[in-house]
Amino acid sequence: MKSCWSFLERKTNLKRENMALGMLGFLIIYLAFGWGNDFVCDLIAFLYPVYASMLAIEMPETFNKAKWSIYWIIYASLGLAEYFRYAFTRSLPLYWLGKCIFLIWLMLCDEQTGICQRIIDRLRYGQLENLTNQGETMVKQGHFASRKINDGLDTLKLKWDNLLEMSSNRADKLNQTHDYYQFFSDADDIDTWMLDMLKLVSSEDLGRDEPSAQTLLKKHKDTQDVLDNYRQTIDNLKATNLQVLTPEKQNSPDVQQRLQSIERRYTELLELSKLRKQKLLDAISLFRLLADADNVEAWIEEKERFLATLDPTQVNDIEELEVIKHRFDGFERDMNSTASKVAIVGHQARTLVQNDHPNSQEILDRINRLNHNWAQLRRLVDKKRDDLSSTFGVQTFHIECNETISWIQDKIRIVQSTEDLGRDLGGVMTMQRRLSGLERDMAAIQSKLDQLELEATKLEKDHPDDAKDIHNKVNQISSVWYELKEILRRREESMGEAAELQKFLRDLDHFSAWLTRTQTSVASEDIPNSLNEAEQLLNQHQTIKEEIDRYGPDYAQMKDYGHSVIRDADTTDPQYIFLRERLNALDDGWNELDQMWHQKKNMLTEAMQYQMFVRDSNQAEILLNHQEAYLAREREQKPKTLDDVESLMKKHEDFFTTMSANEDKIQGVCSFAQRLCQENHYLGDRILTRASVINDRYVANRQCAVEMNEKLQESLQYFQFIQDCDDLKEWLDMKTLQAQDDTYRDTANIHTKYLRHQAFQAEISSNKERLLALKRHAEQLREEHPQQIDFTVIDQRINELDDSWSKLEEITREKGERLFDANRSKLFQQSITNLDEFMLNIEKHLYAGEQTTAADSTDSQLLSTATTTTTTTTTLEPVENNLTATNLLLLKQTTIEEELLKRQQQVDELRVQAEKLKQLEPEKSEEIDTKRLQVEEKFSKLLLPLEQKKLRLEQQKHLHQYLRDIEDEQIWLSEKRHLLQSYSDLIFNNKQQTLMNIQLLKRKNESLLKEIENHEQRLLEHLNNERIRISQDYPSRQEEFQERLQQLSNNYVELKDTIKQRREHLELLESLYQYYYDLSEAEAWLGEQELYMMSEERGKDELATQTFIRKQQTIDQTIDSYSNILSELNDRARNLVDSLNQSDLSLDFVNENNDLINKRQTQLDKLYASLKDLSVERRQRLDETLKLYRLHKEIDDLEQWISDRELIAGSHELGQDFEHVSMLLDRFIAFEQETQQIGNERLQYANNMIDILISNGHIDSAQIAELKDSLNESYQDLLEMIETRLQSLKASWELHKFLHDCKEILLTMQERKNSIPDEIGRDQQSVQQLLRKHQQFETELVLLAQDIQRIQQESKRLNGRYAGEKEAEIKQKEYDVLTQWKLLQQFVDQRKRLLNDYEDLHRFFNLARDLNMWMDVMIRQMNNSDKPHDVSGVDLLINNHQSLKAEIDARQENFIMCINLGKDLINRRHPRSSEVKEKCVQLSMLRDQVDDTWNERFEYLQLILEVYQFARDAAIAETWLIAQESYLNNEELGETLDQVENLIKRHEQFEKSLLAQEDRFNALRNLTTLEKKRQMPPVEPPQSRLPAYLEEFKTWQERDAEQALTDKSKFKSIAEENTSIDGGRSAMLSGKQSSQDFDSNNNKQRRSESATRLSTIKEGFLSRKHEWEGHERKATHRAWEKYYSALTSNRLLFFKDAKHLKSGRTATDDFQLDPSTSIAPATDYRKKTNVFRLKFQDGNEYLFHAKDDTEMNEWITAINNTISSLPSTVTGAAAVVTQISSIALTSPATTTKGSSSATSSPQHPPASAMISSTSGIQTSQSSSTNEPKSRTLPLRSSSSVEPQVSSSSSQQPPAGKKKSGGFFSMKRK
Secondary structure (H helix, E strand, C coil), rough: CHHHHHHHHHHHHHHHHHHHHHHHHHHHHHHHHHHCCCHHHHHHHHHHHHHHHHHHCCCCCHHHHHHHHHHHHHHHHHHHHHHHHHHHHCCCCCCHHHHHHHHHHHHCCCCCCCHHHHHHHHHHHHHHHHHHHHHHHHHHHHCCHHHHHHHHHHHHHHHHHHHHHHHHHHHHHHHHHHHHHHHHHHHHHHHHHHHHHHHHHCCCCCCCCHHHHHHHHHHHHHHHHHHHHHHHHHHHHHHHCCCCHHHHHCCCHHHHHHHHHHHHHHHHHHHHHHHHHHHHHHHHHHHHHHHHHHHHHHHHHHHHHHHHHCHHHHHCCHHHHHHHHHHHHHHHHHHHHHHHHHHHHHHHHHHHCCCCCCHHHHHHHHHHHHHHHHHHHHHHHHHHHHHHHHHHHHHHHHHHHHHHHHHHHHHHHHHHHHHHHHHHHHHHHHHHHCCCCCHHHHHHHHHHHHHHHHHHHHHHCCCCCCHHHHHHHHHHHHHHHHHHHHHHHHHHHHHHHHHHHHHHHHHHHHHHHHHHHHHHHCCCCCCCCCCHHHHHHHHHHHHHHHHHHHHHHHHHHHHHHHHHHCCCCCCCHHHHHHHHHHHHHHHHHHHHHHHHHHHHHHHHHHHHHHHHHHHHHHHHHHHHHHHHHHHHHHCCCCCCCCCHHHHHHHHHHHHHHHHHCCHHHHHHHHHHHHHHHHHCCCCCHHHHHHHHHHHHHHHHHHHHHHHHHHHHHHHHHHHHHHHHHHHHHHCCCCCCCCCCCHHHHHHCHHHHHHHHHHHHHHHHHHCCHHHHHHHHHHHHHHHCCCCCHHHEEEHHHHHHHHHEEEEHHHHHHHHHHHHHHCCCCHHHHHHHHHHHHHHHHHHHCCCCCCCCCCCCCCCCHHHHHHCCCCCCCCCCCCCCCCCCHHHHHHHHHHHHHHHHHHHHHHHHHHHHHHHHHHHCCCCHHHHHHHHHHHHHHHHHHHHHHHHHHHHHHHHHHHHHHHHHHHHHHHHHHHHHHHHHHHHHHHHHHHCCCCCCHHHHHHHHHHCCCCCCCHHHHHHHHHHHHHHHHHHHHHHHHHHHHHHHHHHHHHHHHHHHHHHHHHHHHHHHHHHHHHHHHHHHHHHHHHHHHHHHHCCCCCCCCCHHHHHHHHHHHHHHHHHHHHHHHHHHHHHHHHHHHHHHHHHHCCHHHHHHHHHHHHHHHHHHHHHHHHHHHHHHHHHHHHHHHHHHHHHHHHHHHHHHHHHHHHHHHHHCCCCCCCHHHCCCCHHHHHHHHHHHHHHHHHHHHHHHHHHHHCCCCCCCCCCCHHHHHHHCCCCHHHHHHHHHHHHHHHHHHHHHHHHHHHHHHHHHHHHHHHHHCCCCCCCCCHHHHHHHHHHHHHHHHHHHHHHHHHHCCCCCCCCCCCCCHHHHHHHHHCCCCCCCHHHHHHHHHHHHHHHHHHHHHHHHHHEEEEHHHHHHHHHHCCCCCCCCCCCCHHHHHHHHHHHHHHHHCCCCHHHHHHHHHHHHHCCCCCCCCCHHHHHHHHHHHHHHHHHHHHHHHHHHHHHHHHHHHHHHHHHHHHHHHHHHHHHHCCCCCCCCHHHHHHHHHHHHHHHHHHCCCEEEEEEECCCCCHHHHCCCCCCCCCCCCHHHHHHHHCCCHHHHHHHHHHHCCCCHHHHHHHHHHHHHHHHHHHHHHHHHHHHHHHHHHHHHHHHHHCCCCCCEEEEEEECCCCEEEEEECCEEEEEEEEEEEEEECCCCCCCHHCCEEEEEEEEECCCCEEEEEECCCCCCCCCEEECCCCCEEEEECCCCHHHHHHHHHHHHHHHHCCCHHHHHHHCCCCCCCCCCCCCCCCCCCCCCCCCCCCCCCCCCEEECCCCCCCHHHHHHHHCCCCCCCCCCCCCCCCCCCEEEEEECCCCCCCCCCCHHHHHHH
8 A cells, every 4th residue: 555655656746645635535525416426435335344344254353243243233224224315315415425434433443442342342241230130129129039149149240250350361461462463563564664765765866957856856855754754653663562562572682673673774764865865956956057057158159149240340330339339238238147147156066066066077167168158258248348439439539520620610610700890899899799609619629629639649549540540530620720720810910909809898798797797686685584594695795795806907907998998089989989888887887886785794794783683682582481480480379388388499499590590691682782782783772672671571580589589488487487386386285195194193003103204304304495496486587577477476386385385394293293202112012912913823824724743732822832942843734625725825825924024124123112112111121122032033933834834835736726727628628529519500400501600610610729729739738847746746646647637638639630520511511602602693693684684775876875885795795704603613513512422421411402503503504595695685786776876877977978079079160271270180180089989988888888787687778778879879970070070171181281291392402402511521531421411311302202202192182172273372382392303403413423523532542641651661661670680580581571572462452442543533534633643653653662672672681591591501610610620639549459440430430521511511612692793783773664654644634735735736746745755754864863862962971970979069958749740730649758969060869868979879860950940939838947849841840848948048049040051952952853743752772861842733832741761752742722731750860780782773881881791701711
C-alpha cells in the first residue's frame, strides 16, 4: 500500500494526505448525491469485512470471530430494513452516506472500546446474573434449601471469579505476545519504508535544467517532510509499542538491536536527504546562473550588432544625429537595467564559489567570459558615446556658426541702413531709433564668438579630420564679425560728432526714463501699517538714494554736454528747442527728486518711530490690562480665615514682583513718547496723550497694589490674633474641666491624685506666658491700626481669657489645698489593705481549676504559709477542659497582669507615703516600715506562679484549639457536601432550568472548588504545624493527632473529586442550554425577518425604492452570513448529542435532550429556507419597481433632451465667411456626432429597459409600449432635421473653402517667392545648406502643386453647381492661381541651377584646397631631414616612403575627380571660370612636383642604403682583419712536432678563411652607385608642363576670343598665337631662373649666417603671442611663449637662449621683415603692460611683451629702423618671379624665404601671397571682394647636413659638409 502511495506521489507531485482527502471528499459527495450510491456503500461494507472474517476464521482468537459475527448480524439487519428503502431515502436524504460511516465505524471497533465487546460482555454475564437472581429470589422466598442455595451461589461466584482471573491472565499474556510481535511487525514496516526512502534520497538525478531541478527539489521537499513526519512514527514505536512490552522484553538484545538499527538507518536517511537537497540547490543555482549568463550574453551580442549599425561619424545631418542619439539613449537605459542583472549574476557566481560549489571552475570560467564580454560592450558603448557626442557637437557647432553669421549679417544690414542719415539732430535721433539695442547685441555677439572659439579649439583637438572645416567656419565668423566692426568703426568715424550726439541722446533717454521711474517710486504715498512694513519701506527708500548717488556724475556730465550742444545751435530749429526743453525739465526733475526723497525719508522715519511706539504701547497696555484685572479680582475677595489671608498674600507678592519687573517697559514707552514730541513728530499729540494714559494707569495700579498689600498685612495680623485667642480659650476650657474633677473626695489612691495635681499646677504656670503674649499683641494692633480694626472684639476676647485664667487658677489652688489636707495615715493604711486584698485574690486565681500534690492545702492560712515558704514546691497538672474555659482563664490571667503593673506603682508610692507619715507620726515608724516590707515581699512572691500559670494555660489552649479546628473542618466539609447535593437537585430536578441558572451554578461550583483548594492548602499546613507543636507538649497522644489530620485530608480529596465531576456535568449542561439559547435567538431573528419580508411596501418614488433595495441588500447579506451561524449551530447540535451519549447522566435526560435538539434544529433549517425564498421574492418585486421608476425618469430626460436638440437643429444661419462657416460646421458636426452617439445610446438603453419590463410581464406593459413608440418617433424627427441642416452647411462650407484656399495659395506662393534668399553662399557648406533648403522648398512646392490641382478639380465641380456672379468669381480665382504658379516655377528653376553651379564650384575649391594641403604635407614628409644611422634605419625610411607612394596612388581618384569637376565648371561657363582654371593648373603642377619629389627621394634613399650597406660590410671586414692580425703577429713556431703540426693545421684553416673572405673584399672594392653618379655628366633639367596645362584648362572666354581672332585672319591668329606661346615660355624660363638665383643667394646667405655668429642689431628675451592668422581669423594657438629674440638686418629670429643664438639653432620660425610690416604699442591690450604689436602684410599679427617700458621702446625703435632701411628691391625681385597670374615655380631642391606679390588681374583686386617653405613653391591666391581669403604657412630655415641629391642638379655638396663616405674611401685605401 505504501509503495502505491509513493508511486502516486511521484506521478502527481501531490502529498498522499492531500490525495487521500480528495478521494475521501469525492467519495462522501458521491455517496450523498451520486447515482448508484447504494451499490458503492454495499461494496465498501462487503469487501473488507469478508477479507477480515476469513482471517478471523483462521486465527485462534475468539474476539475477532465474535466481532465479525456481530458485524454480519447488524449488516443483515440493515439489509432487511432496506427492503423499505424508499421510506428511508425519502425521510433521510443522506442515508447511504450515514450507513457507510456507521459500518466503517463498526469495522474499526476494537476489543477495548468497541460495541462488540459490550455485546460479548452482555452475553457472558447474562446467564450468570439470571442464575444469581433466581437463587436470591428463592432464598428470599424462604426455600427449604436456602442454605445450600447460598453455598452454591458462593461457590459459583468463587469459580466465576477464578475463571475471570485466569481469563484475564491469559489475555494479558496473549496481549504481551501480540505486542511483542506487533513491535517487530511495525519495525519491519519501518525498515521497508526506509528502504523505499533510501532509493529516493540516494538518487543521482539532478535534472537537465532549472525547471526539472525545481521539480526534483519540490519532490525532495515533500520527501523531506514525509521523512521528518516519520520521526513521530519511530517515536511512537518507542513510546507506545515498546512501553507495552514487559521490562524483560524491552531489554532483550533483539529489541534493542532492532531499535538501534532503525535509529541508525533513519539518521542515515536524514543525512542523505540533506546531502541531496544541497546537491539540488547547487544544481538549481548553477542552472539559474548559466541561464542568466546565456540571456545576458545573448543580449550583449544583440546590442553589439545594434551598435555596429550606429555610426554617427558618417552622418552629417543633425536630424539623423538626433534619431541616433535617441536610439542610443534608449540603449543606455536598457544597458543600465541590464547592468544590475550582470551584477546579480556576478554576485551569484561569487556566492557559489565561496560556498565551494562542485562546479566552481566552470562557474568562474563562465563569469569571466561574461565579464569580458560586458567590459568589451562597455568600451564599445563608451566609444560610440564619445563619437556621438563629438559628432553632435560638431554639427551643433556648425549650426550655431551659421546662426551667428546670420545674426551678424542682420546687424550689418541694420548698420548699413543708417548710412543715408544726415549729421543733424533729426538724423541722429532717427539713427538712434534704428540702432537701439545694437550695443547690447554686440556684447552678446562677442560673448557668443568667444564661446564658439573655445568650442572650436576643443573640437579641432577632438576631430582632426574636421579641423579644417571648423577652422574655416571660425574664420568665416571672424571675417563677418570683423566686417561688422569695421562698418561700425567707419560709421563712427564718418559720423564724428554725430556719434557723440547719438550717445548723448541715448543716455538722455535712458536717464529720463530712470528719473521718471524713480520719481514715481519716491512719490508713492505708502503709509506703513506695521513696524516690519515701515522698516522694509525705509530700506527700499535708502536703496533709491544709493541709486540716485550713482547717477549723479552721469547727470552732471550729461548736463554739461547738453548745454554745449544747444549753446551754438539755431534757436529756431524745433529739434534743438525740444532738446533745450528736455534739459530744463531734466534739471527740474533732478532737483525735485532730491527734495521728494528727503521728504519721503522724513515721513518714513517718523512713521517707523510711530509704529515702534504703537508696538511698545500695545505691549504696555496689555500689561496694564492684566494688572487691573488682577487688582479688581483681589479687591472683591474678602478673607475669612488665616489660610485665605496667607494664600492672598503669596499671590500678591508674586504680582508685585512682576509689576516691578515691568516698570522699565512702562517708563521706556513714556520716555520714547516725550522724545518724539520734542522732535515735533507729526502725530505728537496723539503719542503724548496715549503715553499719559499709560503712565496714569500704571501709577494708579501701583498705588492700588500698595494699598492692597497693607490691607492684607492688617488682615494677617488680625486673624493670627483671633486664632491664638481661640487656641488659648480651648486650652483653658479643657484644663478647667480637669481641675473641677472632685475625685479627691474618694480617699482611694489619694496619693496618686495628689501627685497628678502637682503636675497639673506646674503645667498651668508654664502656659501663663501665652496669655501675656496675646495681651501684648492686642496692644500692638491698637497702636498700629487704630482705625481699621474693631477693638471691641479684641477687648472682649482678652477679658474672656483673663476671666477664664483667673477661674482656672482659683479652682486649681482650692483642689490642691483639699488634697493636701486629707488624712495621710488613713491613706497609707488603706493602700496597704487594698494591696493585701489584691494579692489574696491573685493567690486564689493561681490555684483555681487545678489540683495540687500537697497533702492539705484547703486552709487558706496553710496556702498562705505555703506561698510564703520558699522551700515548699507544688506541681500543678492541667485539667482537661474545653476551649472556652481555657480562653476565659487566659483572659483573666491577662487582666491580672495588667492590674499587677498598676499595683507595682502603688507599692513604690508606699515608700514615699511611709516617709511622710513617719514624719507626721514618728512613734509609729517601726510599725509603718514592717507593714510596708511585708507588702513588698508578698508582692514579689506572686510573680513567678503567675508566669507558670500563664504557660500552662497556653499549652492547654493549643490542644483544645487543634481539636476544635479539626472538628470545625469536618463540619464545614459536611456542609459543603450538603451544598453540592442541593446543587445537584437544582440541576436535574428543575424542569424550568435556564442558561443563567446553569452559569450561576457553574460559577458557584468553581468558587466552591477554589475556596476548598485555598482553604485546604492553608489549613492543612497550619494544622500540621499545630500537630507538631502539641505533640511536643503531649507526646502520648501524637498518633491520635496524626490520625485525625489524615482523616480530614481524605475528606478534602473526596469532596474535590465530587466537585470536579459536578463541574463536568455543569459544562455539558452549559453547552446544552447555551445551544438552546442561541437556537431561540436564531428562531426569533428569523421570525422577525420573515415578517419584514412579507411586507408589501415598495416605495413611492425611485429614491425611496433605492433605499428599500439597499436595505434589502443589507438584509440579504445578513441572511447569507447567517448561514454560518446555522451551520455552527448544527455542528454544535451534533457535538452535544455525542457528548450527551458519552456522558454518565441519566438515560431519560439524555434521550429527552437528544430528541429536542434534533427537532428544534430541523425546525430552524426549515425556517431559514423559507426566509431565503421570501427574501428572493421581495428583492424581485423591488427591482421591478425600481426599473419602472427609472424608465419613467429616463424617458422624461430623453424627451427633454430631444426638444433642446431640435431648437439647435432648426437654425438657418449659414455663415459670413470661411472661418465662420467652418466654426458652424465643426460645431454642428460635433453636435450631430454627440446627438447620434448619446441619442442612440440613451434610446437603446430606454428600449432595452422597456423590452425587459414587457418581457417580464410588467403590470403597465401597454402604457410602456406607447411610451416607446412616441419616443422613437421624436428621435427620428430630430435626426431628419439634423441631416437637412448639415447638408446646407456643407454646401456653404465648400464654396467658402474654395475661395479661402485660392486666397491662401496666392499668399503662400507670394510668401514662398519672397522667402527665397538672394545669397548664393560663401562656401560649400553654406551653398549645401541653401541647396537643402531649396530642395525642401521644392518638396513643399510639390505639396503646393497638389493643392493647385485640387483647386482646379474643386473649380470644375463648383462650376456645375453655381451660376452668375459666383461662377465668374470661381473662374477668376482659378486663373489667378495658375498664373502665379507658373511664375513661381520659373523662378525656382533658375535659383536651383545657380545653386548647383556654386555648390560644384565650392566643392571644387574644397577639393583643390584639401589636395593642396595634402600635397604640401607629402612634400614636407618627403623632404624631412631624418638622418638614418644604419641599414635598418634606411630600410625603415624606404618602407615609409613606399607607404607614401601608396597614399599618393590612393589620392589619384580624388585628384582626377577634382580636375574633372574643374573642367566641367569651365565647360559650363561658370562666372568664376578663371579662378577654376588657376586652381586646376596649380593642382596639376603640384601633382607633378609630388611625383618628382617622391622619385628623387626614393633614388636618394636607394643611394643611402647602398652606402650604409657598404659601411656595414666594411666594418665587418675591418673587425675580421683586426681579429686576424693577432694571429699573424704571433711568432710562436712550436717546440715539439705535435705543436708544429697543430700550428700548420691552424695556418691552413686561416688560409681557408682568408679565401672565404676574398669575395667580401672584392665586393668592397666595387664602386657605389653614388660614386658612379658623380662621375657621370650632369643631366639637363626637364621641360616645364605649364603650357600644356594652360591649353588644357582654357576658359570659354579665351576660346571665344581666339575664335574671334580666327574669323578675322586665320594666318595672323596662328602667328600671334605662336608668338604668345614663345613669349610665355621665355617669361616662364626667365622667371624660373630668377627665382632659382634669388633662392640660391638667399640660402647661401642663411647658411653663412648659421655657420658663424649672426650679426644682430638687438637681442634679448621677449614673450610672444600669435593673435591673428589672417585679416579675419584669430590664431588657433594664442598662448604666450618666451624666446631669446635677435633682430638682424631683415629678419627677427627666435632662439631658446643665447647659446643657441651662437650655434645658430632657432627654436621656431623666424619673421621676414619687409616695408609693409608695421609695429606699434598695443594700447588696446590691457591684460599685460609693455606690449607692442607686429603686423605683416598677409594679416598675421603678433604681440611681444618686454620687461619694462624702456626695453619696449628700444625694440620698437630698432625694428622701425630696420624696416625703414630695407630696400624695395626685395618686393621687386619677388614680383619678377612670374608673369602668369598667381603661379610661380622654383627649384624643388631649394628652400626659399620671403614674400612675393603677384600682379593683379583686371577682374580681381590684388591678392595676398601664400608662401610654402617646405615644398619650395610660392603661390599667390587671388581673392575677390565677395569671398576674401588669406592663408599663411609657417616659415622654417633649413640647415640639414644630409646630402642633397637631385636628378636636375649635379652640384657638389658645399665645403665643410662632407658625408660619411670619406670614411669608406679611407678604409678602402
